[in-house]
Amino acid sequence: MDAATSPVKRRDTSKKREAILNGAIQAFAEMGYDQASMDAIAEIAGVSKRTVYNHFRTKENLFQGVIAKFLEEQQALKRIEYDPARALEDQLTAFAHAEMYLINSPSRLGLSRVLTSVFIRDIDYARRITAQYASPHEPFMQWLAAAREDNKLAIDNPPLAAKVFYAMIEGAITWPALFQHGIDTEAAKPLLDELIATFIERYRKEE
Amino acid sequence: MDAATSPVKRRDTSKKREAILNGAIQAFAEMGYDQASMDAIAEIAGVSKRTVYNHFRTKENLFQGVIAKFLEEQQALKRIEYDPARALEDQLTAFAHAEMYLINSPSRLGLSRVLTSVFIRDIDYARRITAQYASPHEPFMQWLAAAREDNKLAIDNPPLAAKVFYAMIEGAITWPALFQHGIDTEAAKPLLDELIATFIERYRKEE
DNA sequence: TGTTATTTACACTGTACAGTATAATTAACG
DNA sequence: CGTTAATTATACTGTACAGTGTAAATAACA
Numbered sequence: 386m387d388a389a390t391s392p393v394k395r396r397d398t399s400k401k402r403e404a405i406l407n408g409a410i411q412a413f414a415e416m417g418y419d420q421a422s423m424d425a426i427a428e429i430a431g432v433s434k435r436t437v438y439n440h441f442r443t444k445e446n447l448f449q450g451v452i453a454k455f456l457e458e459q460q461a462l463k464r465i466e467y468d469p470a471r472a473l474e475d476q477l478t479a480f481a482h483a484e485m486y487l488i489n490s491p492s493r494l495g496l497s498r499v500l501t502s503v504f505i506r507d508i509d510y511a512r513r514i515t516a517q518y519a520s521p522h523e524p525f526m527q528w529l530a531a532a533r534e535d536n537k538l539a540i541d542n543p544p545l546a547a548k549v550f551y552a553m554i555e556g557a558i559t560w561p562a563l564f565q566h567g568i569d570t571e572a573a574k575p576l577l578d579e580l581i582a583t584f585i586e587r588y589r590k591e592e
Numbered sequence: 593m594d595a596a597t598s599p600v601k602r603r604d605t606s607k608k609r610e611a612i613l614n615g616a617i618q619a620f621a622e623m624g625y626d627q628a629s630m631d632a633i634a635e636i637a638g639v640s641k642r643t644v645y646n647h648f649r650t651k652e653n654l655f656q657g658v659i660a661k662f663l664e665e666q667q668a669l670k671r672i673e674y675d676p677a678r679a680l681e682d683q684l685t686a687f688a689h690a691e692m693y694l695i696n697s698p699s700r701l702g703l704s705r706v707l708t709s710v711f712i713r714d715i716d717y718a719r720r721i722t723a724q725y726a727s728p729h730e731p732f733m734q735w736l737a738a739a740r741e742d743n744k745l746a747i748d749n750p751p752l753a754a755k756v757f758y759a760m761i762e763g764a765i766t767w768p769a770l771f772q773h774g775i776d777t778e779a780a781k782p783l784l785d786e787l788i789a790t791f792i793e794r795y796r797k798e799e
Numbered sequence: 800t801g802t803t804a805t806t807t808a809c810a811c812t813g814t815a816c817a818g819t820a821t822a823a824t825t826a827a828c829g
Numbered sequence: 830c831g832t833t834a835a836t837t838a839t840a841c842t843g844t845a846c847a848g849t850g851t852a853a854a855t856a857a858c859a
Contacts, residue, residue: 396827396834417713419626422816433837435819444817502709506624508771545786548764552787556763557755564715579752580759583794603804603857629846640807642849651847 402440405430409451414495418448418503448503449514455496456518462487465524467531473538473589477581480525481554482570485577488559489567498563522547539590546588553580609647612637616658621702625655625710655710656721662703663725669694672731674738680745680796684788687732688761689777692784695766696774705770729754746797753795760787 408430412421423444427434441447465480488497504511526547532538540546557576562568615637619628630651634641648654672687695704711718733754739745747753764783769775 398835401836419816423818424816435838436836438818439835498712498715502712505705505709505712505770508705508773511771545783548783549760549786549790552761552763552783553756553759554763555767556759556761560762560767563712564718566715576752576755576759579756583756583790586794587790605805608806626846630848631846640809642808643806645848646805 398440401432401436405432405437405440405447406450406454408432409447410454410492410496413448413451413499414492418499423447451496452500452514455493455500456515459487459521460518463521463524465528467528467535469535473532473585474581476528477550477584478577480528481558481577481581484554485558485562485568485570485573488562489570491567494562494567501563522551525550537590538588540588549587550584553584605647608639608643612639612644612647612654613657613661615639616654617661617699617703620655620658620706621699625706630654658703659707659721662700662707663722666694666728667725670728670731672735674735674742676742680739680792681788683735684757684791685784687735688765688784688788691761692765692769692775692777692780695769696777698774701769701774708770729758732757744797745795747795756794757791760791 405426408428409421409426412426412429415421416425423437424434426447427437430437437447441450462483465476465483468476487493504514526543529538529540529543529546533540533543538546557580558568558573612633615635616628616633619633619636622628623632630644631641633654634644637644644654648657669690672683672690675683694700711721733750736745736747736750736753740747740750745753764787765775765780
């Protein structure tokens, strides 16, 4: 199958593949999984339906390609570096804002909804897929560990504290954004500040 | 249309209607909205398909009947009375446990997933439906107000505090339960305790 | 018991869509 | 250029399912 070892002449098909993937992303995001027919996807991608099937055996297969792209991006975008020179509030606020803008970005919002609706219809399937990616809370747990190391936070159980923080962010921002047309970032700021204040009050190291 | 005012003889059809509704609830919960065909629903309900259509004009219509039943029950089950004789921790813990057992109950878990998947596919539809019911946070806001009145909590902005609490419960319990096969209630207790401690540390009134 | 509203069985229509078949066309690579 | 892998247009198959039509059966009520 490898171009270098195969005796068969193979051409570069990555361009079409990209086009199909992008068309599928757009179609899924705008119409949802079921409504996005393979005909519609092919048309949006500017490609014949047969070509779609030449690249992806089934619709489900194509969807997995879309998911992979989406989740890999997500993973790359959820970084947080601990900075000992910066106030904890500042860093947490920046991080929470990043989460809010990420979920709010229109292109991702649509796909997040589709992912949610597909995953909740088949949670075992969801497990199988998401198991292939690192836990999205990992970078934050690293941050917490660094802050503790730096004697700024008193945390007995970092995974537990990470769950508390993510519960707040997801419960207050992520899920509401999905069920509305995104979040009004200005209106959400007082809530975000309150969450961060609550978190810090709990775990701040007493001097 | 009213039996008392109509000149047409009308019989009691509520039994069949109940049977259809219960069959639909079971079918939707077990198979999801799309997979639950009207034929399947009729069979589970022990009723002919034509009778289903005699009671509900369309599948969507039937689904609304199911939703109505579900959301009304939900509303009734989300009560919390403030008790000045009981510690805040106790009351919040009991409340949070009630939420956890409610989402965990197998019959409701399936329907909650279906509701989620339908609502997230059409958030404007979701708005129209849920707008007909009281905000699910209302009872808790009353509780907060009573606790403040009783000088136990220092809360400037009760709706904001309510959002903080519900964000924690939903982010930590409700959503995870939906995407797993429910929540392991024992394993969740430390997290629940931590959330409540965090909430109380933020809003407890200093003596 | 007779009337008739309601229910049933069953055949049917129309539509939407995943996936396939195939012959013709295009364009990348040597 | 010529070869041929990749792509295209188009027509097609099979299936699933919402919703309808109808005549016969059933059962609630007067």
